[in-house]
Amino acid sequence: KNQVEQSPQSLIILEGKNCTLQCNYTVSPFSNLRWYKQDTGRGPVSLTIMTFSENTKSNGRYTATLDADTKQSSLHITASQLSDSASYICVVSARDNYGQNFVFGPGTRLSVLP
């Protein structure tokens, strides 16, 4: 069964600190892995998209890593800001005969405190 797990479930950090969110998946056949940021009551916004051959991808203070062998990904946030408070969702795409099918993780709720 295709599944995406994320840890921790929630995280509280102080402004200016770094943090790392984890994503483990059992999705086949793997197509790509995406990290989204979702503010409460808003739609998810894409942070990074990684394919099988990519190990690291950065978007400003966000850096995602992918280990396709162990089926793990991480999202590292550097020098956190209050505006980073949100849910971070890992989404793994599996491809079938008809196209891409997204498998969503449960998300990590990040709170950045002043």
Added chain:
Amino acid sequence: DTEVTQTPKHLVMGMTNKKSLKCEQHMGHRAMYWYKQKAKKPPELMFVYSYEKLSINESVPSRFSPECPNSSLLNLHLHALQPEDSALYLCASSQDRETAYGYTFGSGTRLTVV
């Protein structure tokens, strides 16, 4: 224009009402999606349209009726909803289903059924 626009942003409706949610994009995308998201849960796929044809219906109750009048517009018609249908309804679009290139979410409609 790189946005998916959803209207209304908020909707309160009674169980006997008929209402519609609207989603619009002008990116030339040919795949459009409806999701339902309950609080603190990841989005759940409801419907997928590919080239204006319904390609996926994830066993959604008939009180939800999707419509794709043209390649830029996606509607979700609501009738005789239940309080448990209260949720954030998200629309998304992508270049096509095969690649999901440019996958973009709208900001959502917060629906409350009373």
